[in-house]
Amino acid sequence: MQHLMCSVRPGVRVGLTIARGVSLAVGLGCSLYLGTASLVAGDDNPAAETRAGSRETSASRSEERGGSRESTRRNGSRTSKAEGDSPAAGLSAKPFSTGYDGQYGDLIGFINEQVRKGWAENGMVPSGPAVDGEWLRRVHLDLVGHIPDLETTEAFVADKSPDKRFKVIENLLNDPGYVRHFTTIWTNLLIGRATPQNISRPALQKFLRNSFGKNRGWDKIVVDLLTAEGHYEENGATNFLLSHLNEGAVPATALSARLFLGIQVQCTQCHNHPFNDWKQNSFWEFNSFFKQAQRVEHREYNEKTGRMDFSYFELTRADFEGPVFFERRNGVMEVAYPKYNGVEVSPEGSIDRRKELASIIVSGEKTQLAEAAVNRMWGHLFGYGFTRPVDDMGPHKVPSHPELLDRLAREFVKSGYDLKQLVRWICNSEAYNLTSRFSDGNLKDDPAAGETPMFSHLYIKSMTVEQVYDSLLVATNAHKTASGGWEQAESRRQQWLQQFVQTFGTDENDESTSFDGTIPQALMMMNGELIQNALKDAQGSTLHSVLTSPAKPADKAKQLYLATLTRVPSERELKTANMVMKNARSPLEAFQDLYWALLNSNEFILIH
Amino acid sequence: MNLSSLATSAGMSRRHLLKHLAAGVTLIPGLQFLQNIEANAAALKKNNKSCILLWMSGGPPTIDIWDLKPGSKNGGEFKPVSTAGDLQISEHMPETAKIMNHLSVVRSMSTREADHGRGRYYMHTAYVPNPTVIHPTFGSVVSYELGTKREGLEIPSFISIGGPSMGPGFLGMMHAPFSVGNNGEIRNASLPEGLGGNRLEQRLSMLNVVETDFIKNSRSQMPKDHQEVYKKARNLMTSQQMDAFKVNEEKPETVALYCGTGANAAGGAMGMGARNPFGMGCLMARRLVEQGVPFVEVDFGGWDLHQGVFNNLKTQKLPVIDRAISGLVTDLEQRGLLQDTVIVWMGEFGRTPRINQDVGRDHWAASWSVMIGGGGIKGGVAVGETDKDGIQCVSQSYLPGDIWATAAHALGIPANIVHTSKNGRPMKLADGGTPIKELIG
Incomplete structure (x- = not known):
């Protein structure tokens, strides 16, 4: 040696x-x-x-x-x-601190307390904090979607202040990369990586970019996506529903439930859900909210080919009224009227059902919309959420940290569905700052092997x-x-x-x-x-x-x-x-x- | 440029190259691939069993293809016709009818999952989706059981053509499907120009140091998987066996067997000319099986026929699969490979017996058909039965596990094999399905 x-x-x-x-x-x-x-x-x-x-x-x-x-x-x-x-x-x-010293200290303390409770109850010893480089790289990839560049790394290393991690989080939240990264994530979730035919990916991205750039509340963004009307390039938010209105809006129904509410209902279109409390009629009741959404395809004459070619999409409100019909497995036809979360909406044609749905979804001090967003963001940052997968919540899935999820969802609503606050709370918590290496005391904390995540170390993501x-x-x-x-x-x-x-x-x-x-x-x-x-x-x-x-x-x-x-x-x-x-x-x-x-x-x- | 020609151009024998490298750096585990270069591909393949899955993505209306209901309100537009086997199939499958003595149909599938994602998972893995375990698709199981024992096979042992297939689950990325397009072109598979001398080895040895340290850091299975996949990628870059993908070099007569020809070309109505992607995919599958690949999946999408089902089937889908299936069986038989090659045709579910208002059929998992044959499986029979309207099974019904257990039996994979998931749970082969006795005689 x-x-x-x-x-x-x-x-x-x-x-x-x-x-x-x-x-x-x-x-x-x-x-x-x-x-x-x-x-x-x-x-x-x-x-x-x-x-x-x-x-x-x-x-x-x-x-x-x-x-x-x-x-x-x-x-x-x-x-x-x-x-x-x-x-x-x-x-x-x-608990390890990033040096955060703001008004959410109590809430971050609550996160630490709840996560620590999970360790104690499961006899787990957490890994130590991530070393600076490991953490800097992770927080960049998670918040702005790429690794830190050389200058950033060198500056971080040279910074000797005790709150340098907190400062990095703040910088990244204000970085254009944050807007770009979350625009990418949500574009992929809303319309996929393979853009459906004639859908305007750039317009949807512009809508998301503006929304994340201004840090609009998540409730407002979702309301826009659900209620959008107009020309597909002028109102980029229309492209979400325009992509999924086929098959009697079945895909729009299933996707809206999964992405915004964290509920998987796609199998209830044919039969009652085997585990959660969505019945077949709940699916079609939810579906009936999308029945007035109408995709109008405008065409124009092409002089060269003599054909009518696609010109533009428009999302309009059709004067659909009354119930939707669906078929039970035994072949009996039934009807479903617009209803979500116990709230019934008039089936008359004059009522704008999508607006009604949007207002039901965002009402309350703790909403399914907020729980779903919290769960998804936690899952984004840790690799696993409080339920598996992050978008399959409901009574059939007991979350790993129910009190934490509940409190975060309430605070998220209180903050005005402020996504940056949500990121701030989680990234400044102890658990997010741990290393991804296992310790001898948490070998069992391996969600990749099917265990319930306890967040006693970071989980590796691709x-x-x-x-x-x-x-x-x-x-x-x-x-x-x-x-x-x-x-x-x-x-x-x-x-x-x-x-x-x-x-x-x-x-x-x-x-x-x-x-x-x-x-x-x-x-x-x-x-x-x-x-x-x-x-x-x-x-x-x-x-x-x-x-x-x-x-x-x-x-x-x-x-x-x-x-x-x-x-x-x-x-x-x-x-x-x-x-x-x-x-x-x-x-x-x-x-x-x-x-x-x-x-x-x-x-x-x-x-x- | 591949590595074998590199060695030659540098005026270096393989032994010389190895010696040279050994002197430079000692940590080069990736080098065993060099030993494969001289492996004789022709000597590999004798009595090696393989399986080809023809995956009908979207859910095919099997009531219009394999189990017709003439006289029922659900029967639709097509008539059944007699075949070379002891069963009738759709009139729009004339070429397949001629070779139906080699293929059988299980007509009483009852599989419960009628959502695309869940059905795709269930039919591929034989397991119902479960949030805490990711089950391997059956191709990965075959890769795990047979691929690892197939010495000299330098290309991946599970190849998916024209579609993504499903993942390897707890069996690890070593057994993930290698996904290629129907034209067989593989991007980035050759070394960049000018990478002469021993530079690839320099790079790999450096890479190995970084990777091994990261693996030792104890951060789950993923870093190790990465290293294993790189080994496979390197093998592939230097292998002569890659020629099996070059489906466009096939003789026109062979292509015609799979795709039809001239006015008869199956892809004609789809604007695909004489080389339709699914037909070419099946031809590539035969080339790969011939090379010793134990599992090949060929994807054919667009079966989600909620509207206009009969017109679509008649003019687009059925001409394509009719040619491709009959071509594949005929070609395999002519080459003496049919006895060693199991063929399975399925989608994620069937479609509703009731015809909807758009002349379409919706998702239906309660009573539908899967086609299976080859590899010594009894051909020409229909197993199981649905009622006169096709809405329920009136005989014993079957699950995907029974299909895969039948295939496993034909492939020589013992039925009592148990794999272990990452959390230590024992997982029976094909979820404990039973080989269908009418098919294994």
């Missing part, structure tokens, strides 16, 4: 243990600026290494490691001091196809060099991701992506055009600026690690990088190969 001293950029010196006795200095030099120990991952991270409730283990480890741990502590950043006990898994007396695309742009700096505005960028992205979209060929426009962890994804990452472009030594690209910087090779390698994985390399990684460099024909090839490996790694494509 060898102990090297490496010079740290601000002139401090940080100890680094080289476990396998190979000197780093050989080809790379060793001006290893570490910034903060909290960015070091892997087996060289004293923080991450320590396991649940094992003070002896951590003590003996640090002894075993010679002075490295101590010297890191002494010389290292504030982070390791302020989070002195953070690396150790186990329940600290005080990046979506959009997150990969956007992160590749950030990692390679291509987002700064590409031309065009929002819509051109969006159209390029759409075009690229269509290669992974597959539809099931049903009238309900359901689809899947062949993306998450598949061979086509691996092939794209290994050989695809996006990667090839990233590896070109083009002016303005990350690779170019790293290559042309005066830094030493080890610092260059470190920069590439920070730009892709938001951490510095371990000693073992530097050793391998060193070997790659020795074998390479040129520095360009060496750094291309290293960069390729980083972009292709599991660590890059997983949100952890």
Whole structure:
């Protein structure tokens, strides 16, 4: 074992243990600026290494490691001091804090209390807090849909203030990326990735962009989506219902219930729900609210072809009145009148049923609309919600944290359905700030194996196809060099991701992506055009600026690690990088190969 | 450019290359793929059982195809005709009628799930959807049971053509379907130009260090799965067996077998010309089975016929499947592969016996048909029966598990196999379904 001293950029010196006795200095030099120990991952991270409730283990480890741990502590950043006990898994007396000090302190305290209650009741020891790089990367992917860029990472590392996580959350909530990311998520939920024929994806996106940009209340957004009328490009909100009014509005019925109310009713169109209390008539009662929604397809004469071609869609209100008819399994026909949640609406033609439905849905101090939104947002941030899946709520599914869900839903209504507040509450809570590594005390907390999530560590998520695309742009700096505005960028992205979209060929426009962890994804990452472009030594690209910087090779390698994985390399990684460099024909090839490996790694494509 | 030609162009033998690499970096687990390069593809395939699933996405009206009800108010426009087997099928399936001695129809499916998503899951996995367990689709089960034992198979052991199929569930991403388009083109499968020397290995060894450290970090199964999938992707990039996907290189006579020809072309009415996607997909399935792939799914969507069902069937859907099914059976038989290849035809459910106001049929799971044959399964019979109007089963009824148990029996997968879900629950093969005795003789 060898102990090297490496010079740290601000002139401090940080100890680094080289476990396998190979000197780093050989080809790379060793001006290893570490910034903060909290960015070091892997087996060289004293923080991450320590396991649940094992003070002896951590003590003996640090002894075993010679002075490295101590010297890191002494010389290292504030982070390791302020989070002195953070690396150790186990329940600290005080919940981890992001430094949030605003009016919602009590509510965040309540979240912590409820989540901790779950740990205690299930005999679980939580993992320690995430190290800075791990957390910064996660919160970027979750809130703005891409990894942090190099400058952001370096600034975060350099920031020594105790409320730097809180500040990052605030910055991201005000970042255009937040608007873009949630627009992407909700466009995909509302009309899918494969845009239905003649539907205006750009117009729907514009509606969502404006709504999320102004942080309009979620209730107002949903009311607009449910009650929209007019020209499909002038009122982008119409595109949701326009996409789903086929088959007597059955898809619109099922999707509205699932997306806005978190209730799965699609099977009740044919029979009573086997588990929840939706009966077959409830489905058709809900369906009858959509019966006045009318999709008008305007056509115009095409002089060239002599045919009538599509001109535009209009969503109007038809003067539908009376009940809808449906067939019981025994063949008996029955009627259903507009009714939701016990509230009956007049079946007369003069009554605007969609407006009535919207007003029922948003009435009350705690609504199903709010519970569904809270559950979905929690699920978005943690990978799992309080029910599984997040959009299958109801009496048949007992939520994992009923009191927490209830309180959050009430507060969400009270806030005016303020989505940013919801994000703020959750992201500043203790649970969101934990590492994704298991500890010995929470191995059972594994929802991927079917267990009820207890949020005693973060669960790994796969990046979506959009997150990969956007992160590749950030990692390679291509987002700064590409031309065009929002819509051109969006159209390029759409075009690229269509290669992974597959539809099931049903009238309900359901689809899947062949993306998450598949061979086509691996092939794209290994050989695809996006990667090839990233590896070109083009002016303005990350690779170019790293290559042309005066830094030493080890610092260059470190920069590439920070730009892709938001951490510095371990000693073992530097050793391998060193070997790659020795074998390479040129520095360009060496750094291309290293960069390729980083972009292709599991660590890059997983949100952890 | 693939790796074998790389090695040659660099004037390096495989052994030399390996030696060279070993000197450079010691951590290169991805390298076993090099050993596969010289594997003799022709020697692989003898008495290897396979299964082809023809997936009719959207829910086909089997009352108009396999179990007609002449004389009933539900009977619709089509007439039944006699076949080479001991059963009648739709008049719009004339080519299939000629080879029906090889295929059988289970006419008393009763499957309960009449929603697309749930039905798709149930029919593919044999399990009813359950929020705490994700069950593997049967193709993944076959990949797990047979694919892993098929040494020398360098391409994925579960391939889905023209559609996504379903996921591998608790069996892991190693057994996920590899999804390709009907033209067999695979994007990004070749190394970029100029990646000479041992650069791929440099990259892979570097990648391996990062990945292995992340896996050791104990963060669930996903990081490990990622590494496994990369190994498969690398194998695929360098394999000669990829030629099996090149369906467009087939002789016109063979294509005609699956797609018809000239005025008879099945895709004509759909504006697809002589090479309709489903027919080409079935042809590709045969090429893949011939190469040793144990499970291939071919997707044919657009069956959600809530309106205009008869016109659509007559002019679009039935001509396509008639040609493709008969072509597949004929071709497999001519090549001596039919005895080793199980063919299953199904969708997520059937369609309502009652014809709706738009001359369509809606979702119906209570009484419908699945077609199965090949692989030694008895052909030419109809198993089970529905009543005169097709609204209920009047014989023993069957579940998807029974279909898959029958297929498993023919594939030589023991019925008593139990897989274990991630939370340790034992999962019976095909949800404990029973092989249908009329079909396994």
